[in-house]
Amino acid sequence: MILKKTAKRIGVFAYFDADGVVDDYVPVLVASVAEHCDYLLCMVNGKLNQEDDAKLRAVADEVCYRPNEGLDITAYKEGYFRLRDAELLNEADELLFFNQTVFGPVYPLQTMFAEMAGRNLDFWGLTRHKGLNADLTGTIWDKVEYGYIPPHIQSYFFAVRGSLLHDAKFDEYWNTLPVLHNYVEAVSLHEMRFTKYFEDLGFQGAPYLDCTEWESYMDYPLMGMPIEMLTQKHTPFVKRKSFFSARTEYLSVPQGAAGGDLLQYLADQTNYDIGLILQNLTRTVPASVYTMALTPCAQPANRLAEGSTAAILWLDSPAMVSAAIKAAQSLPAGSAVFCIATDAKLAQKLQEALPDASIQVTSQPALAYAAEQILPQLEGYEYLLYLPLTMPEISDELLNRTLAETTAAALGDVPADIAMLSRLAGVGMLCPLPDTLGDHFLTQVPLAELPQLASLLRQTPLKKLPLGKTLLRMPQSAFFCRTELLEGFADLPWAEIEKANGTDFILPLFAQSKEALCGFALPWQTAVRELWNAKEQLSRLAAVAGTPEHHKLDLIEFRMQGIVDFYNERRYSMTLDQAYTMPLGFKDKLFIILRILLKPQTFAKLYRLLHHGQDIPPDHRDENLP
Structure with missing residues (x-):
């Protein structure tokens, strides 16, 4: 069936949010689709407050609520029945189903709708999964009735034409769809079934984006090759889970870099506002999860970047005075240096080396002291560098010395810091790459191992964040950021945070509370060293656990x-x-x-x-x- 220019299109948008919130990307998405629909129904699984309900009603013709059961597929089903019973489908030439699992549009939708209208089809979708010809017995997909995964149009965005919509078999399909309890059942009993079921009945379906040339090495191009999908296929949407899925979930993704590269590409090469992505991502996904997926990192390099900067340098050993001098000398004109020393002798040495610096002596924890005593003095400065250059008492603890030197190398050149912060999409705070050879083998620490900190976080403004099962650990707590990001930083209960051993975990959470990413700086020497360290550690683990x-x-x-x-x-x-x-x-x-x-x-x-x-x-x- 080819659509005429006067064709009538009806849309069903399935929406769910665990907190009952409608982030700004949702009205943008719905409004862009509604422009091409004569009537658009929003089916909400669960509840929304009055303000967020109004956001949907402003871009849709109708908003209907249902229990949060059966996922988006059941919302599609009930939306179809609601429109059918209201006789709104009687004259419809196309019924469109889509949900909130995509960001966009990146490109205008007119091109897609115009092209698909001219194709003789009974149903279509944005993308098609190539399927898997394998025995599913004993796997999570053993409910797929065909015994294998057939090629299928994916259900996050698909449409049916009147030739199928008004056929009794379409109504029968939805009436006989089993109750869906979870994601695996939704995919097994609907998404993997729908295409083959109707093609076997003689109906014709196709995807808008033909990716067959990539299927020999890519199961899911929209996730695995999103930039190529944008540049070569002009996909109007990108998947939301691209920005937080595990790096190994899609094994054909080179180096697991697709999500981070996509965010940077959207910021640099398109007009799509990545602030819409960050708003949703930082509200709904734990920082430990999206940081591992995106790994926003930059290589320090000499750049002619300017900006008044306040540098807070914390030292407890003369061994790192030279690193402090180097960092101070890198500051642009109009900047200031504050040094925190742990004893008077070290303070005198610093004053001699940095005569224009403000030298302060304290035995208090440095970050808490800096937040409470120095931050209030920083009005008028554009950037802040907090650089702990601490050494262990026992000189043989080479791992900790390596950590201090890595911190200095990563953030000790302020013009390079400014340049990195300016070019990393979505990043509001830079930290050194967490070192894997320190006291903690992993940079993600289970929240269950931090009961005092978890309890404390629930008493601060950070309690609204999704903490997840793990928190990111930032050794040394070094960072570089714009001072505007630090509003409220000094108001955190630093004494209690120190008692809960929580200082190393606060930075990613604080950045998240400002709808910003916590990015990482690392010299190439550090990156290469850590690569080989990781290979060695994996080899040793494999020798113990492998057979x-x-x-x-x-x-x-x-x-x-x-x-x-x-x-x-x-x-x-x-x-x-x-x-x-x-x-x-x-x-x-x-x-x-x-x-x-x-x-x-x-x-x-x-x-x-x-x-x-x-x-x-x-x-x-x-x-x-x-």
């Missing part, structure tokens, strides 16, 4: 997860003495108590209810480890 049959990274991870699952299963086969002495969580203890109190059949029924139909794990006490 001849499980020597690749993904197989080692699979094997180790199997061991973890094995032990988790054993928790339900413990004796009372074992349960009493084991450090179990409340949920585990409650299950043990219920298993004692309830009849076996009743407990088994409860277990299946809480574990999506899975049976109680068998008793493995006599089995060998995998």
Whole structure:
């Protein structure tokens, strides 16, 4: 069916937000699509407050609320039924379904709608997944009725023409769609089924963006090759999850750099406001998650960048005085230097080396002192450099000395800092790359290991942030930023933060609260060193955890997860003495108590209810480890 210029298009927009908020990118998205629809219905899963409800009503013809059940697919279904029952579809030539999982438009939608209107189709979408011809038995996709993943048009943006819309088989499809409980069921029972189901009935579908030439090495080009999709295919939308998905989720993505490169490209080469992305990203995604996905990093380089800067240098050892002098000498004209020394002798040495600097002696924690005593003096300065140059008391702790020297090398050249901050899209604060050879092997620390800090954060303005399961650790807490970003920084409860050992974790969270990213600076020498360090660490882990049959990274991870699952299963086969002495969580203890109190059949029924139909794990006490 080819659409005429007078064709009538109806739209269904499915929306959900866990906080019931409508960020600014949503009205932009909906309004751009509504321009090409004669009527647009917003189906909201859950609730919105009055202000956010008004944002949707300003760009849509109707807003309807439903329980947050069945994901976007069920919202599509109920939206279709609502329009059908109201007879709004009687004269419709096309019904369009889309959701909030994309940002855009990057390009005007007129081109897409005009091209697709001239193609003889019964249904179409933005993109098609190439499918997977593999046995799905025993996988999470074993509910796909075809036994394999067929090529399919993806459901975040698709349309059906009147030739299918007004066919009884389309109505029957939605009436017989099973109840959907989770994402896997939504994809298995609808998205992977819809295209083949109707093509087998003789209907014709196609994607707007043809990516077949990339399918031999790319499953999902919109995620794996988003810049190529923009430059070569002119995709009007980019996926929201591009900016926070795990770097290894799409294995064909070179170096896992697609998300960060995409954000930079949008900022540098398009008119799309990345502030819309940052507003949503920093509100809904933990900083530890999107930072690992984007890894906004820059190489310090000599640039003729100017800007009045206040530098706060913290030293506890004469060994780093030369680094302090170098940093101070890099400051542009009109700047100021504040030095925090831990003793009077070091203060005198600094005053001799930097006669124009303000030297202060304190035994207080440096960042807390700087925030409370020096920040109020910085009005009129455009930038702030906070550079801790601290050394361990024992000179043999070379790892910590390396960390101090890396900090100086990363941020010690202020013109380079200004240039990096200016060219990194979305970044409001620069830090040195977290060192993987310090006291902590990982730069992401589980929130469960920081109970005091977690409790404290819930008492500050930062409590509104999604903390996630882990927090980013920034050794030394060094940073460079525009002073305007630091509003409210001095008001944080620094004494309590220090007691909770939370100083290293505050910077990414504070930047997030300002809808900004925390970026990283690193000299190329540091980058190369850390690359080889990481390879060495992975080799050593593989030597311990791998086997001849499980020597690749993904197989080692699979094997180790199997061991973890094995032990988790054993928790339900413990004796009372074992349960009493084991450090179990409340949920585990409650299950043990219920298993004692309830009849076996009743407990088994409860277990299946809480574990999506899975049976109680068998008793493995006599089995060998995998």
